[in-house]
Amino acid sequence: MLYETADGLADGQRKAADLQPAGIRVEIVDATGLRSLEPNLAHDLAGAIYYLDEAQVDARAATLAMLDTAQRLGATLQAGTEVSGVWLDAGGRVVGVTTKQGDIPAGAVVCAAGVWSNDIARSAGVELPVRPRKGHILVTSRAPGLIAHPMLEGSYAASVTSAAEGIQVALVAEMTAGGTALLGSSREFVGFDRSASPAVAQAIAARALRFLPRLAQASIIRSYAGLRPWSPDHLPLIGPVASAPGFYLATGHEGAGIGLAPVTGQIIADWIVGGRVPELGDTVRPGRFAGC
Numbered sequence: 001m002l003y004e005t006a007d008g009l010a011d012g013q014r015k016a017a018d019l020q021p022a023g024i025r026v027e028i029v030d031a032t033g034l035r036s037l038e039p040n041l042a043h044d045l046a047g048a049i050y051y052l053d054e055a056q057v058d059a060r061a062a063t064l065a066m067l068d069t070a071q072r073l074g075a076t077l078q079a080g081t082e083v084s085g086v087w088l089d090a091g092g093r094v095v096g097v098t099t100k101q102g103d104i105p106a107g108a109v110v111c112a113a114g115v116w117s118n119d120i121a122r123s124a125g126v127e128l129p130v131r132p133r134k135g136h137i138l139v140t141s142r143a144p145g146l147i148a149h150p151m152l153e154g155s156y157a158a159s160v161t162s163a164a165e166g167i168q169v170a171l172v173a174e175m176t177a178g179g180t181a182l183l184g185s186s187r188e189f190v191g192f193d194r195s196a197s198p199a200v201a202q203a204i205a206a207r208a209l210r211f212l213p214r215l216a217q218a219s220i221i222r223s224y225a226g227l228r229p230w231s232p233d234h235l236p237l238i239g240p241v242a243s244a245p246g247f248y249l250a251t252g253h254e255g256a257g258i259g260l261a262p263v264t265g266q267i268i269a270d271w272i273v274g275g276r277v278p279e280l281g282d283t284v285r286p287g288r289f290a291g292c
């Protein structure tokens with residue numbers, strides 16, 4: 001986590017100290033230390049907080065691995081089947097889903113349709129506060145050795161929690177196994193528009209160049225945009241919906257849904273299979289929002 005100023009670094013240090021009781025290991029890195037950790041960073045940065053236990057995951061590989069494991073454990077995958085709504089019994093209990101390929105009965109239905117979750121939830125009489133928050137990624141030409149650690153700037157958290165509707169940009173940079181660099185990040189509310197915008201790409205590139213001047217020698221070979229499922233308090237909605245028995249939500253993870261996928265699955269399993277309120281159940285309970 002990179003900081004441009006001494007004040008910023010001090011603030012980062014305070015935030016890191018708050019995380020210590022949870023067992024999160026950090027090291028404070030000054031400007032000299034940062035130069036030896038990441039020689040290609042701009043030399044005028046104040047320092048960084050090094051989160052030693054951070055790791056990187058390939059979202060597509062992780063998804064396929066989880067899918068494979070689920071199927072080996074007995075799950076059935078019905079790909080390419082669009083759910084048009086939930087199936088309600090006379091008492092208002094959710095007892096399955098309806099699809100163009102036929103109805104599917106179920107003891108419990110988990111709505112995990114990302115930014116499209118509201119389309120399904122509405123059929124259960126539930127109105128979600130989840131909104132699409134667009135984000136762009138730039139992929140550079142191969143730049144082996146550009147950086148050794150995934151990095152983001154200290155103001156990234158402020159861009160996540162910002163209430164602004166317009167574009168927020170904060171540096172995120174990491175390498176792929178293929179030697180290209182992935183650069184982000186942007187945040188904006190523009191409905192369901194997923195088109196890539198040259199202006200946003202330019203803003204991300206400018207921010208990346210400020211931290212990594214060596215990027216001037218690389219090209220952007222691709223850029224794409226996706227929609228994050230934003231929730232008003234920046235926490236996901238995971239768990240049962242009181243007004244629609246049998247209906248569960250697992251959505252609203254915004255920009256952390258890959259990292260939070262395993263714990264989300266654990267919470268849902270605790271509710272449905274374990275029949276108990278999970279440790280984090282109240283924090284992420286959908287009922288904290290009116291209409292859920």
Ligand SMILES: Cc1cc2nc3c(=O)[nH]c(=O)nc-3n(C[C@H](O)[C@H](O)[C@H](O)COP(=O)(O)OP(=O)(O)OC[C@H]3O[C@@H](n4cnc5c(N)ncnc54)[C@H](O)[C@@H]3O)c2cc1C
Nearest residue numbers: 082083113114116135136226227253254255256257258259
């Ligand atoms: C630019 C960008 C960078 C990001 N970086 C990170 C990161 O570094 N770390 C991180 O953890 N997260 C990151 N995220 C966020 C992450 O991608 C999301 O939080 C996550 O994908 C949300 O998962 P989900 O399963 O809720 O929704 P999705 O991944 O959107 O999946 C929802 C699925 O439901 C399906 N679906 C929708 N409607 C229906 C229907 N009616 N019937 C059947 N299926 C349906 C969709 O086809 C889709 O497959 C990033 C997102 C963006 C856009």
